[in-house]
Amino acid sequence: MNSMGGANGRIPRYQGIAEALRTRIREGALRPGARLDNQRRLATSFGVTLMTLRQALELLEREHLISRRHGLGTFVAAPSIDYDILQLRRFAGDLxxxxxxxxxxxxxxxxxxxxxxxxxxxxxxxxxxxxxxxxxxxxxxxxxxxxxxxxxxxxxxxxxxxxxxxxxxxxxxxxxxxxxxxxxxxxxxxxxxxxxxxxxxxxxxxxxxxxxxxxxxxxxxxxxxxxxxxxxxxxxxxxxxxxxxxxxx
Amino acid sequence: MNSMGGANGRIPRYQGIAEALRTRIREGALRPGARLDNQRRLATSFGVTLMTLRQALELLEREHLISRRHGLGTFVAAPSIDYDILQLRRFAGDLxxxxxxxxxxxxxxxxxxxxxxxxxxxxxxxxxxxxxxxxxxxxxxxxxxxxxxxxxxxxxxxxxxxxxxxxxxxxxxxxxxxxxxxxxxxxxxxxxxxxxxxxxxxxxxxxxxxxxxxxxxxxxxxxxxxxxxxxxxxxxxxxxxxxxxxxxx
DNA sequence: GTCCCCCGGTGTTCTAGAACACCAGGGGAA
DNA sequence: TTCCCCTGGTGTTCTAGAACACCGGGGGAC
Missing domain, CATH: 3.40.1410.10 (Chorismate lyase-like)
Structure with missing residues (x-):
């Protein structure tokens, strides 16, 4: 029960947690703008340490799926938008x-x-x-x-x-x-x-x-x-x- | 001597360490491609835990100043290069x-x-x-x-x-x-x-x-x-x- | 009524230690 | 000679706990 939680499978525990949260967001269980459980509670519910949970959140934050605000909470981020503005030419290849x-x-x-x-x-x-x-x-x-x-x-x-x-x-x-x-x-x-x-x-x-x-x-x-x-x-x-x-x- | 090292100043310890390493790289003490001391040694020399040192490295990695390779070491990244390829027009503003x-x-x-x-x-x-x-x-x-x-x-x-x-x-x-x-x-x-x-x-x-x-x-x-x-x-x-x-x- | 301070809740930084996981290269087996 | 394993070195993941730091709002002071 101690150390090295990754022992069960092959992928790190925090990545699994990130994936779980990603799904909840994608499936709509967590809507944009909604606040997640606080980190300590999330950690407990996933059965990991605060530090480990934070690594998962770090991943999600980099993907713009969530947004953490010191003193406020962790929120589901707004969805992405496409735009069509530039004159772009020969970006791929041809350097x-x-x-x-x-x-x-x-x-x-x-x-x-x-x-x-x-x-x-x-x-x-x-x-x-x-x-x-x-x-x-x-x-x-x-x-x-x-x-x-x-x-x-x-x-x-x-x-x-x-x-x-x-x-x-x-x-x-x-x-x-x-x-x-x-x-x-x-x-x-x-x-x-x-x-x-x-x-x-x-x-x-x-x-x-x-x-x-x-x-x-x-x-x-x-x-x-x-x-x-x-x-x-x-x-x-x-x-x-x-x-x-x-x-x- | 325990916990909360950030007590000394105001900025987190790991940010200070990142800044120190940034300087070493900028000043040329660490040349591109050079391998840094291993993480445990660096942690000791900065007087922090491995976890804390890793946070500093995380910052530097995001800035592309270093590159970490599992099993190999931590290296100073190659400098950035500019290019001049695109026809870009009115990117700023004007959405x-x-x-x-x-x-x-x-x-x-x-x-x-x-x-x-x-x-x-x-x-x-x-x-x-x-x-x-x-x-x-x-x-x-x-x-x-x-x-x-x-x-x-x-x-x-x-x-x-x-x-x-x-x-x-x-x-x-x-x-x-x-x-x-x-x-x-x-x-x-x-x-x-x-x-x-x-x-x-x-x-x-x-x-x-x-x-x-x-x-x-x-x-x-x-x-x-x-x-x-x-x-x-x-x-x-x-x-x-x-x-x-x-x-x- | 208005202003300020303090408090509870939430994210952040840090410790000390342990067990993996990955890579390169050397040494032994075939 | 050739191949494989094993070993030492390095980054990675994780624990359990503690002390901050930041924010908003409620309650008290004025």
């Missing part, structure tokens, strides 16, 4: 504009079943087959972005025959397949890196990062590629010179 | 493009001395006087962005005479002062929110967010405004439709 030493390493290319998000983006079923190309871009030797590209099976079959380690993906599409990207929709958010992404990028798990999700379409309007890119926030900034004719602020 | 109910609340306008970053951006000395205008933008009642605008004293004197609660800052500049923004330089990064920013935005401290820093110049090339904007990453996403003529990725 080479500045004459830095950019290297692209092919981590792998394999076929797999798409998860829900990828399937939706490419207009496929969950049982479909997609080619997953994973690349790591480094600048001056520092890992800079982790890019996973998903291509529908029909296109993937042709793509894998090319030497992806040497030829950029967009050139393979253009020269080998005659596919030209005409339109794309990109979503950029600020997130935390997962374990795997963090490992590949050589930075700690949970680090804040830009996450870009982009669907590219050919001239006929058919989805060609779904790109999913992570760029650690500490080693990356977007800077841009702007020229106006109109207003500002 | 109104979508017909949502946007409200701007004036939190305050006061004169103060600029910190180093603001002074540099506006080409002023640290002893100069700047007008700080703080505004909170909400969409559908949800706080969306916290914007601090810094204006050089000479401009600020005229600006404060206008009713900033009613008139957008850029209109004050344009109509009242005849100042038109011709050019700007913007930097967007993914960061964690500080206590104050988090409080204003109604989200937990440490939350990941977009941070935009923008310097705007008039036609003569003189800096007019330095805008500093925070937008929580959980309730905000950048989505954009793109149209290409050239290549992709």
């Amino acid at each position: 080479s504009a500045k004459g830095e030493r950019v290297a692209t390493r092919l981590l792998g290319a394999r076929f797999a079943s798409p998860d829900r998000r990828v399937a939706d983006a490419l207009g496929l079923g969950l049982g479909a087959r997609v080619l997953v190309v994973e690349r790591l871009r480094s600048v001056d030797g520092h890992p800079m972005s982790l890019q996973r590209s998903f291509l529908p099976g029909r296109i993937g079959d042709d793509v894998v025959r090319a030497d992806l380690a040497l030829t950029p993906l967009h050139l393979v599409l253009e020269h080998e397949l005659g596919v030209v990207i005409a339109r794309a929709r990109e979503t950029v958010s600020a997130v935390r890196l997962g374990r795997r992404e963090a490992r590949e990028l050589g930075c700690p798990a949970g680090a804040p990062a830009f996450e870009s999700e982009r669907v590219s379409y050919d001239a006929a309007g058919a989805p060609v590629v779904f790109d999913h890119v992570f760029i650690p926030g500490d080693r990356f900034r977007i800077t841009r010179e702007l020229h106006y004719e109109g207003a500002t602020s | 109104s493009a979508k017909g949502e109910r946007v409200a701007t609340r004036l939190l305050g306008a006061r004169f103060a001395s600029p910190d180093r970053r603001v002074a540099d951006a506006l080409g002023l000395g640290l002893g100069a006087r700047v007008l700080v205008v703080e505004r909170l933008r909400s969409v559908d009642g949800h706080p969306m962005s916290l914007q601090r605008s810094f204006l050089p004293g000479r401009i600020g004197d005229d600006v404060v005479r206008a009713d900033l609660a009613l008139t957008p800052l850029h209109l004050v500049l344009e109509h009242e002062l005849g100042v038109v923004i011709a050019r700007a330089r913007e930097t967007v990064s993914a960061v964690r929110l500080g206590r104050r920013e988090a409080r204003e935005l109604g989200c937990p401290a440490g939350a990941p967010a977009f941070e935009s820093e923008r310097v705007s110049y008039d036609a003569a090339g003189a800096p007019v405004v330095f805008d500093h904007v925070f937008i929580p990453g959980d309730r905000f996403r950048i989505t954009r439709e793109l149209h290409y003529e050239g290549a992709t990725s």
